[in-house]
Amino acid sequence: MSLVEVADLNVRFAAGRVHAVRDASLRLEPGRCLALVGESGSGKSALARSLLGLAGPTATVTAGELRVAGQDARDFGPREWRRVRGRHIGLVSQDALVALDPLRPIGAEITESLLAHRTVPRSGARERVVGLLTRVGVPDPEERARQYVHQLSGGLRQRALIASAIAAGPGILIADEPTTALDAAVQARVLALLDELKQQGTGLLLISHDLAVVEALADEVAVMRHGVIVETGPAGRVLDDPRHAYTKELLAAVPGGRPRASRGRPPEGEPLLDVTGVVKRFAGRTAVAGVDFTLRPGETLGLVGESGSGKTTLARVVLGMARPDEGSVLLGGEPWSGVPERARRARRHTIQLVPQDPLSAVDPRWPVSRIVGEALAATGVPRAERAARTEVLLERVGLTADLLDRRPAALSGGQRQRVAIARALAPEPRLLVCDEPVSALDVSVQAQVLDLLRRLQEELGLATLFISHDLAVVREVCDRVMVMKDGVVVESGPVEDVFAGPVHPYTKSLLDAVPRRARTAREPAQERL
């Protein structure tokens, strides 16, 4: 019997002006996992929330059929919805740090779930909380129950959130991007827990934009775009043999799902960048603890590590934005670190940054023409030539001239990143530092920007320092890779070698933790190796 049956569900916001979900149909079964896949804004969350009656006060939900736990939920009032929530359907959302009340101990949060449906008497609640925490794999449950969310690690918090969601024994769990905020290794463990729950008979509705996660858990997949479910079917079939054009596009855009750029011979010549023994400390903490590397013209070096590993600090040292406490940086064979800004200014144009968040990286008051124009002016392009050069640059990054007068706020994320790249290219640099250049973008846009970067590299022969926490992306664009942990480079070498046979345990754990796409990605990769 289905736990939830939905047919022709529509969700509208803002008095009908926004049609978030159109004619969606789906069913959830015990022990099965349905994954809703789509990019942000596709209506996944609105659909899932409407199953809980939580689409929001401004939402209007209509449906041909909406059966929850065997009841017709279309005419549910607040009281009826309350009886369903938690008891029949539980919700696990994205980031436990904010999804659990930060002002209350997690034990209290779980107890609240228990007592909301009187599943246990108040006196027995404590025992049940401990039991639940044990079940989701939280060590020292008695002590943890008294702690607050911020005192727990990312993985433990997410487990605690799951414990609070399953406390009243719901048959269905809605997991809305349950692992997005987590580091790779932790992500794997949380997925394992969800899988275990599924095996025990819970029906799962998994919402994710990450196809790797979907593949790890889902039995069936529904692909959403602009509020419409465009394709649905068994997970294996949809992922291996997509029929709808959008599904194909989505799958093709996934990094790692695409062929590696074939490179010619490794670049040669004098190193453009020479980093020796760089150490950088902040208030007693060592962010970078002695890093050496070189970068030659035309070469792309990947810098990999989890957040806090020192990647960004190293990038700032390379960019000349931070002064190393020890060690030196040579740019084009001449001292770059430890010289006064005045001496650096003339050479600054040789090294440019492609930022993580383009919105904060451009002056919000300036139109595109002025943003790029400033970069041209800084390298001494005469005023008369700037307009023409700006148009050429925009064309090069795939933008049209009609955007010239737009301000950053009026651009899409992808367009903004292209503008930032155009600005970086304006002074004709020899070295680009890309700091997580696509992590703020949607998957399909990611692919386009990565393509652009790769093309530019080839056309202009740029050296690139490419920083990312996303191994798939690094693998796709880089020649060499360095793995950083706690400020130290633990492993480095050609991308193929490192990914195929990681030596350092940390690199291994990073690679193992990535929920790789078993059927489409892994095999060709193995083939090549």
Added chain:
Amino acid sequence: MRHVGVVTAAAFLLLLVVAALFPRLLAAGDPTATDPLATFLPPDSAHLFGTDQLGRDVFTRVVHGARHSLAIGAAATVGGLLIAVVWGLLAALSGRFGDAVLMRVADALLALPGLLLALLVVLITGKGVVGATLAVAVGIAPGFARVVRAQALVVRRSGYVEAAIGLGVPRPLVVLRHVLPNTFGPLLVLATVTLGVSISTGAALSYLGLGAQPPTPEWGAMLTESQGFLHLAWWAALFPGLMLVLTVIAVTVAGRHAQNRSEGRYAS
């Protein structure tokens, strides 16, 4: 609904500005003309808001008072802003030690209630319109300075400033082109919201006898004068106060509107 409020507020402010610039358009009489034979007349067609203890026309005084009350508030806000911009930018751009010193001074001043700080300033300048204006300005400056500094730090560490430095744009030019305007924008909005408070505080100082002096038809000063005659002429206290309240409401509504708009513009 919301627009009705904003439009009403804007219309009222416009009227106030007219009253401040060309008071004689609205009330032709002399606001300080006394008439010993016409004291304490209740509101009627000849004296719309009645007359006060010296036989002066309250309506004329209220209209002419707009100039003084608005001027004190506006000048104080601008003055406070100027002090704060210099102070905050110096702190944000002058390295750790300078920053610490300047901000500790701001902390120390913020430890005093704004009104007390204003009173201290009045001690130096002596009372009067200029003194009160300066007092209000200095009263709001430390708080503003912190906002300026915080905003300047945000801007200074922002991607676009780093990008400009990365392009080799000289530092003074970076400050002029990026730091200053991006610090100032949000501040202007804050200033609009603060204007209401400044008008109110200026009037409070006048009420306490430290701002505009009789016979100046400033609203706060008019309230002080009329407080002794409440049982004889409630109108002499009601109308100046009412105008003050309406003005502050109108300014606040307009300020909030500006705030919402600018947040909308910068955020999305």
Added chain:
Amino acid sequence: MPPSRAVLAAAVLIALAACGTQNTGGGGGGQAAKPATSGTLTHAVNEEPDCWDPHVSAQDVTSFLQRPVYDSLVYQTPDGALEPWLATKWEISPDSKAYTFTLREDVVFHDGAKLDAEAVKANFDHITAKETNSQYAAGLLGPYKGVSVVGPYQVKIEFDRPYVPFLQAASTTALGIASPATLKAGPDKLCAAGDGSVGSGPFKSGAYVRGQERTYTKNAAYDWAPKSAGHTGPARLDTLKVRFIGEEATRVGALTSGQVDTASAIPANQLGLLKADPNLQVLDKQVPGAVNAFYLNTKGALFSDVRVRQAFQRAIDIDTLVKSVFQGLYQRAWSPLSPTTPASYDASLENTWPPDPALAAKLLDEAGWTGRDAEGYRTKDGKRLTVVAPIYGEASTFSQAVQGDLKKSGIYLELLASTDAIEIGGRLDEGRYDVVELSWARGDGDILSHFFFSDQTSKNSGHNFAQVTDPQVDAWLTAAQTAQEPARRAAEYAKVQKWAIENAVVVPTYVDTQNLGASKKVRDLRLGISAHPEFYGAWVEAP
């Protein structure tokens, strides 16, 4: 310097003035039953002393509020006569330079000390000691030379030159006699009221909360009231409370709502309200001494020209203004002296200088103030005709009314109001003013010396704000201080008054009047010579 801050003193001899409608004795309505000998009376005043030591403070309110605690050598009756109090009798040397007082022998201070000649000497020594920094009492002693003990109960005060006004001065609270032990307690204690104030009066100083209230309790041992006090033995009230309510409307509200039994300094515009209230009565009395007047700085650039002074004098429509501002309840003044000032008022000045704007205009034209600026004020060489008037405290309604009236004649009266003694004091000392408006109550024509004697400049701690330096005036005033016969003194003072008006060094405006609002339950309360209430015999009817 508003009237309330002025110091009240009293006249040496007979009270001349009987002013029409005065109601100075309270009792309201029919004959009382038997006076109660217990109960509490709460009185509201408009001002609070900064310092409670009457030997130090220059504030009128200090003298008033310490009167119940401190007795003086001499008592002055409400109509101005002087009679024995702590002194049973006195002798004045023929040259008017020495005064010998014989003291009562039964007087005991609140702390148990006995009154004797040494105690009186200690008081005079305290007043004149440098460390005391006396702001008024020492000044009252004029050409003081010294005090000496003649016998256990006989004390002699001597002066460098004849000083007739002294006897009246001796009746003021400023020269009140404190228990000698407390004089050694230091200024902190004496200034702080509370248990620092120890005299021999009918009331003892009780609890005091600054800004709020002071309590007095009955001195049960009191048995040395002056003959005309209207009562003998201990005071009738058990407790007297004085509340400090500066805000006029609030003070009146407190009276009408029954929070207080009596309230002084009721503004004229509130009197109608009180008189209409069946439960309330109003006592009033014209304050003796110098009336409220503008003193014109004859050494200043503007008013050194007598024509401009006369123009100022005649431009103001004083009658209309006084009538309007004081609701017809105050009398317009013609002389710098109040009609109630004993043995000195020159009634012949009345109606001699009526308002005459046409004359004023003519005089100003002659003096060269012929231009007009945008606001309608007269100008000369492009400079506006501005009359600078520093005011200690707030500009009164009356001052503002004058300001409005003068505008009609093209004269700008600039009211510089401040409670900042630094600014005002500096201005006065340095002569940076054109007029000073004030009243200074004292029941003796000698107050004229403070205003017109050449050495009584502001810098010399006098009040010669008109900066008069006329040997003739000095001679008249000296003659008045030397003569013991009232009629001769009156004649000398009349000459000074006439001279001051004719030379337009002063523009008298109105006669300051004390208005006291009281519940009708309050009986036997009377206004003393200083126009302040005397609480000694007062009592409150049981509800």
Added chain:
Amino acid sequence: MRGVLTRLVSAALVVWAAATCAFLVLQLIPGDPVYAVVGSDALVSEEQHERIRAEYGLDQPLVVQYLNYVARLATFRFGDSYQLQQPVATVLADQLWPTVQLALAATVLAPLLAVGVTVATSGRRNWPRRLSAAVELVVVSTPSFWLGIMLLTIFSFRLGWLPVSETGGVASLVLPTITLALPIAAVLTQVMREGLLAALDQPFAVTARARGVPETAVRYRHALRHSALPALTMAGWFTGTLLGGAVIVENVFARPGIGRITLQAVGDRDLPVVQGVVALSAVVFVAVSVLVDVLYAVVDPRLRRKTGVQAI
């Protein structure tokens, strides 16, 4: 332990800095302070001026005066008031209680009102919120002196329900407290409601609803506490408004207190009293910020480690 010490030192620094600012500021005042001692209508000679100047140490070099000042400050003595010729500490101590009474009453009333109105208007329906927002706007925009005058006119003069001046009783505290608390309550309500609405949109509120918890419980158990956090950040403003408001309220209602003394001292240029008031309010401010830190930690467990308050 170290944290406490750091706090104390920085608190002392703030007080010292505020006092120093006050000292410097007061040096800029033109004129001879001796007039402030003797008043302008006193009969005092030039020679006496000199003696008074010496008595108050005004004849000494500025540095000496400053060091004396700091030394006195450290021992909580501020010298003698020019005007009242009593130790400033005594003057302030005498006036402290009425102001404390007023401030405490307002401190109790304002948050109570704010919480009450916030809860009452945070429901599903929109119009109570609108109405309350309009009322708040009017109240916030009403200068407290005018509010006080109008309350006084209506409730004391016209209706006669409440006394017009300080009687020492509770009744005389009603109007001043309302005048002082109302604008503060309005601002707090705005902040709290915004905080509450924001909290209700937070993921944890969604989670709580998804557990089947009733809306009211979400509001009281979760959101209300969150709305207290932004309100707590207003504490500095709150203290300043209380003290500044006291100046005005005490003058409108003719109440005794620190505010009254302050205004008088400013008008009279009674510098020692002004300096005393400055030091006092800096101390109060610092004390309040310590108190607020503790309150923060009570409300928000995330901040407990820093302040050393034990988790409950």
